Amino acid sequence: MIITDTHTHLYSEAFDDDREEMITRAIEQGVSRFFIPAIDSTYTQSMLELETRFPENVFLMMGLHPTHVKEDYKAELQHVEDMLEKRSFYAVGEIGIDLYWDKSTLHIQKEAFVYQIRLAKKYKLPIVIHCREAFDEIFEVLESEKSDDLFGIFHCFTGNLEQAHQAISYNMKLGVGGVVTFKNGKIDQFLNNIDLKHIVLETDAPYLAPVPYRGKRNESLYILKVLERLSAIYGKSIEEIAEITTKNSVEVFNK
Template sequence: MILTDTHTHLYSEAFDADRDEVIRNAIEKGIERFFIPAIDSTYTQAMFNLKNAFPEHMFLMMGLHPTHVKENYKEELKHVEEMLAAHKFYAVGEIGIDLYWDKSFLKLQQEAFRFQIRLAKQYKLPIVIHCREAFDEIFEVLEAEKGDDLFGIFHCFTGTLDQAHQAMTYNMKLGIGGVATFKNGKIDTFLNQIDLKNIVLETDSPYLAPVPYRGKRNESSYLIKILEKLSDIYTLNVAEIARVTTENSKQVFGV
């Protein structure tokens, strides 16, 4: 049984004390593929270090996270552009719009989102979307950019059933993580109405740890708890959930 964590920040400072142990523990549990989203240029070297340490298991993305779209965003986007031209990446991400913390950078976030979608199209890569309190704003951009060359993952999907269907019209699979195990997560109430072919698994570690680890540091090995939850939701055995969701990840990332 091979599992894929489609979204994990294993280069984060949260793992500085025990990174290798955390990764080996996940691999021992069958999680063999880790897709690593970018945040901004300050983490690029740490991402390359991670890839060099575990070359068979780590698949890097490149992008500018919406909460890191600040006054210097054009320099950051230039870095993204330069990295995509010089190195192999498997997606442009994580990118999108986040209005939870600060709405004052909305226009810049929209501009950065559009720019990076067009970069992804240029390199024939998927996008990995970060959306927080910004479904309408995200959908507005996707509607303008939709086409066969637009595809990817709606990371950490926490929307409604209608929003799930709308996301899928833009060739997006839904990234399902720890929120599916929360009592107030809500998505567990309708996920079985979405074909499993549209689902990929993720942890977003070190964030959003699933029950029973909620509130603690998340790890890729906890993907097992999300797998078990989806097994309950879809009334399928864990091996089948693992097989289908890993196949879905291969369709998105091409590897």
């Protein structure tokens, strides 16, 4: 059984004490494909080192996270562009809009989002979207940029059924992680109305650990709890969910 974690920050400082053991634990349980989103230029070297250490398992994205769109965002976007020109990546991400932490940067967040969508189109890559308290703003950008070569993943999808269908209409898969196990997560109430072909699995480790680890450090192995929940929601075996969602990830990342 091959399980794909489409979104995991394995380079995070939260794993500095046991990174190799944590990754090995996951691989031994079948979680053998890790797609790694970027945050900003300060993490690029750590990401490259991770890929060197686990070349068969670790697949990198490149992008500027919306919460890191600050005064120096143009230099950061130039770094993203330079890296995409220099070598291959599997997606442009994670990118998007986050209005939870700072609404004052909306204008430059939107600018950075559009810029990176266009880079993704240039390099024929998927995008991986970060959205927090910004569905309307995200959809506005996607509507203006929609085309056959716009596709990707709506990471950590927490919207309602209508928003799910809207995201899918822009050629996005829905990234489902620990939130589906939360009592107040809500997405578990309508996911069975969404065809599994639109779903990929993720952890967002070290964040958003699923029940029963909620509130603790998340790790890629815990994706098994997400699998179990989806198995119950869809009435399919864990193996079947793993197979379908991995196939979906291959479709997005071409890997």
